[in-house]
Amino acid sequence: MDNKKIRILVAKPGLDGHDKGAKIVALALRDAGMEVIYTGLHQQIEQIVNTAVQESVDIVGLSIMSGAHMPICEKLIESMQAEGLDDVKIVVGGVIPFQDIDGLTKMGIDGVYPGGTPFEEIVEGIQHVVSGG
């Protein structure tokens, strides 16, 4: 890794309010030396994309617990492309069934971290994704 700090937007899309996962991962990423921006709850995709633009982040991390990860990720990828954010990476965590990981990766999600993934693995995963590996 170079010396530049990774800027990550931790986002809670949609209506679900279970934000413990998002908050503790945000704290873990901060402890790992990243600059973390947390959106707060009930974010619409447009709001997340706007924040990503304004904060010029390297990567967006979505936390989704409701089961609606497929439609939400699809919409985010479309909106980010429409805004020309092709170089901003996207990772997702939360209640993600194993059988959906392939689908998410094919869709263009750069990393999937289901609940219970060790912090170390998430941190390394994000560093790897951002460095273009």
Added chain:
Amino acid sequence: MGVAKYIKDEKDAVKEVIYQSGIRVKPAYTPEDLEAVGFEYAQDLGDPGEYPFTRSLHPQGYRSRAWTTRQYTGFGTPQETNQRFKYMISHGQTGLNVAFDLPTQMGFDSDSPSALGEVGRVGMAVDSLRDFEIAFRDIPLDKIGSGLTINAVASIMLAMYQALAEKRGYPKERISATPQNDILKEMIGRGAWIFPVEDAVRLVGDSIAYSMDELPRCNPVSICGYHIRESGATPAQEIACAFEIARAYIADVSRRGIEPDAFVGRFSFNFNVFGNIWEQIAKFRAARKLWAKMLKEEYGVKDKKKLFLRGLFGGGGSGLTKAQPENNIMRSAFYALGAALSGAQTTALCSFDEAYTIPTPRAALLSLRTLEILMEEVGLRDTVDPLAGSYFIETLTCQMEEKILEEMKAIQEVGGMVNAVSKGFIQRKVARQAYEFEKGLQEGEYVKVGFNKYAEEGGDQPDVDLHQYNDAWADEQVQRLKSLRRERDDKAVKTAIDALEQAARQKKNVMPPLVECCRAYATVGEMAGVFRNVFGEWQEPQLF
């Protein structure tokens, strides 16, 4: 989530045990420990069924009445939910605990753009009284009580339940609903809030004040330490937060000129059961005692029954693991044992597959069977408060009481719960603790069997049946909503909605106009929309 901390020496002997609430546990307890905490039978325990109710709310405990089982159920459409309700009742469940989907919880109709992909996903979709009519079809509303797990729009759901009962011919005086209706805890954990703190608390106050005369068998608020614990609070903080939240609601209703004595008897609580079993038992016993003492000494409540800490002790979701999910069946059974040893009045368990999916019928039934085995097979009904008098348990109960009082004081020192939540004081504290617990778990500081000890290589893809989300249900729900909009009397809806808006603007009790709106088949989105316009939405305090 971590439980107790065990510090061992090089020979694997346990040198120190520290519970989450910060209590150090000794290797052995004697009568001297009771003396050290100033334990006195009459003052600290009292007989079962007697003040301060540490031992039990009832003189005979489960001998006279077993706990009520109330598994959390509800998904997809009202039809599907109705079938699952009937299935659980036919298998011995004695009360309902209704799960709503996120659009309903957040006050959006199923055809709102915000509802896309979420209709019927984590609970049942409810747009209008028509959906309640279907969901509760053939359910005897005068015999089966319903917990309505909804908060920001709980007043709407309570009004709808009344409208449903009237339509089915039940006098509203005979129905029993327990809307969760605890918005302050939503702002700390769980996150299904909409309106700003003050307006949101006033809506809770409206439903409490209204229920006093109009819905005498309903429990208008169920205060949930549960979710605050799930968010990272310790057991002592869980109880402290709940009691300080109760204080905020008492204050709102009292300022209307109503004495606490007239309504606090209807408060119920929802507490969590995961973690160290002794700490939980001491927590529940101390909580019963503290609540009774607080109401009697601070609020002048006299009637004995109004001093009862009633509620559901159950769940335990954060204790369950994704790894080796079958272990959760055993884990939950021990959590339930703790609840039973604490004299839980109502209970429910998270199902072993909940880390993956909405419980399948098989998993939900296993939870119910676990509770039935405890009550009907292995002897938990034999005698009330079987651990009473244990040097350890009584010492721990007294220590727990002190810890809870300390945590309550910390909240009072920042100006009470409304202020603590508005400023993000509790949220920050709890998030930081959750992070520390999680780190401890990952580093093996706390043992979680099958996760950080005795874990299996390649054991991360277990065989769990998933509850399938059905897009057709969402379409069906939207179609029903569309036909409702065509068929209903638009003039009646408009009149009712206008009256609701006026009441909201004038800060009058919104319950009577809400009942009118429900009778006219106004939608949840329309009613919540009025509140959104008049009150606006809450802005979360910056947490990091």
